[in-house]
Amino acid sequence: TMAHSKALLVLENFIGGKFVPCSSYIDSYNPSTGDVYCRVPDSGKEEVEAAVRSAKAAFPIWSSKSPLERSQILNKLADLIEHDLEAFAQAESKDQGKTITFARTVDIPRAVYNFRFFASSILHHTTECTEMATMGCMHYTSRAPVGVAGLISPWNLPLYLLTWKIAPAIACGNTVVAKPSEMTSVTAWMMCKLLEKAGVPHGVVNIVFGTGTKAGEALICHPDVPLISFTGSTLTAQRITEKSAPHCKRLSLELGGKNPAIIFNDADLTQCIPTTLRSSFANQGEICLCTSRIFVQRGIYSEFLKRFVAEAKKWKVGNPSDPTVNVGALISKEHLEKVRSYVKKAQAEGARVLCGEGVDSLALPTGNQKGYFMLPTVIAEVKDESCCMQEEIFGPVTCVVAFDTEEEVIERANSVKYGLAATVWSSNVGRVHRVAQRLQAGLVWTNCWLVRDLNLPFGGMKASGIGREGAKDSYEFFTEVKTITIKH
Ligand code: NAD
Secondary structure: OHHHHHOOEEOOEEEOOEEEOOOOEEEEEEOOOOEEEEEEEOOOHHHHHHHHHHHHHHHHHHHOOOHHHHHHHHHHHHHHHHHOHHHHHHHHHHHHOOOHHHHHHHHHHHHHHHHHHHHHHOOOOOOOEEEEHHHOEEEEEEEEEOOEEEEEOOOOOHHHHHHHHHHHHHHOOOEEEEEOOOOOOHHHHHHHHHHHHHOOOOOOEEEOOOOHHHHHHHHHOOOOOOEEEEEOOHHHHHHHHHHHHHHOOEEEEEOOOOEEEEEOOOOOHHHHHHHHHHHHHHHHHOOOOOEEEEEEEHHHHHHHHHHHHHHHOOOOEOOOOOOOOOEOOOOOHHHHHHHHHHHHHHHHOOOEEEEOOOOOOOOOOHHHOOOOOOOOEEEEOOOOOOHHHHOOOOOOEEEEEEEOOHHHHHHHHHOOOEEOEEEEEOOOHHHHHHHHHHOOOOEEEEOOOOOOOOOOOEOOEEOOEEOOEOHHHHHHHOEEEEEEEEEO
16 A cells, blocks of 8 residues: 555666666565565666766776775765664664574674775785896786676675675775665665765765665676676676676676585684584574585584584574574575575485474564564484485575594585585694695684685685685776786
8 A cells, every 4th residue: 555655765877977766676575573564676788888888987987096005985975884884783683584693793894994995905906027037028917996896786795795896896996786685675775875975986886785686687788887796695706707798898706606514623612612502593594605514523413413403493583683592584585495495305305404494483572573584493414415415595594414434425515516614623734734635615713603704715615605805806807807918
């Protein structure tokens, strides 16, 4: 009804420094209540065309600014987001289903830091120079921004991952057209309101909202967008690669994972257990770096399992805006069904579900009965070939299995199509180095998880991606290099 629709939050595209309404809209749900609360533009070719045009028009001026000028603008934007941190955190929690605590302590602080980090790192790059004395020549490299960057981000860490792309892209002097996930568009829209105040010239950052198949593909296929940075699923990345192939675009693809934790008999369980609970269930298990295969050496297997399950049961599921809640709502009804179906499949195959889905009962507050909630779930005695051990589930579900030798566990850990991240737990220094070297993963954390230095490369091997992002890697991705030879 009209009365009802008046209460909805209605987003608009941000093109050429102005908010622009769209001719059609998509419903966006509050995952913790199941209600439609927001309408997101359903952009297509026309909107993307307008956004690319304004990004192209802004490029000559933005790219000719000095790194220091761009750096100051990025820092100002970071300050403005930080000033509104609480409002951003509330919005992210409502839109995504994640807990307010996670949004306050992880998502929004990191979005702020992404701008500060690239505002700083852009000041410190140097290019190369070599000499060829016998030829009377020296060579040097110069780097220049590429043009209009197309940025596509997922729903699990909305502003965090979007700013991880926008910040390096514009720090390097590119202009951008970004498309956040249609399921989590609100914080990107809020950020648009701060761009002018931060001093970002019109057209440098354009955001078109909408679905992947409509707005996303229009961006991927646009001939004036020479580079695409994408974070999302491996399946979508395959489609993007195919669609962009005729244009020979430069692609950075950050994709899914099926990340192992390898826990040896000599692991310090007082550190390992709480960290592995976090690595399995943080953000409802909806982080590409989440652990979903836990290999425990035989000698500590039963003790680990007993303690791990006891602790998992303490994780409180409920209203995301309650600061004592550890697990919020999953992103959508469809996604919740998909995650649940994996637990059913495991049971059908003879695995044991030790806690969570189908085993314990979930008591939800009155207002959250229709939300997309699920208990942290631990599955044991599941075969390596099972889809639960091979496919990315992307929910609060983790599998625990036993192993005997180092050689064996390396082989089993590597026998999935993905290669994003891994954790290794042991107090034997030689062993952690040996195992880390042999794991097929872009990131290996030993005796910790998710400790990131943004200076160093981030990204996956195998089906987990192509390319890396980080201080130097993002700089290289978002610039074009040229080698110049001078004869003297
Ligand atoms: P998704 O692939 O469904 O969507 C990601 C984005 O791509 C969305 O904005 C979507 O609208 C868009 N999209 C979908 N189809 C498209 C198309 N044909 N053309 C252009 N754009 C299209 O992924 P998701 O479900 O939003 O996110 C979850 C996935 O992201 C998981 O697989 C997770 O592991 C992965 N992820 C990876 C990283 C990483 O850094 N490696 C980080 C977070 C999430």
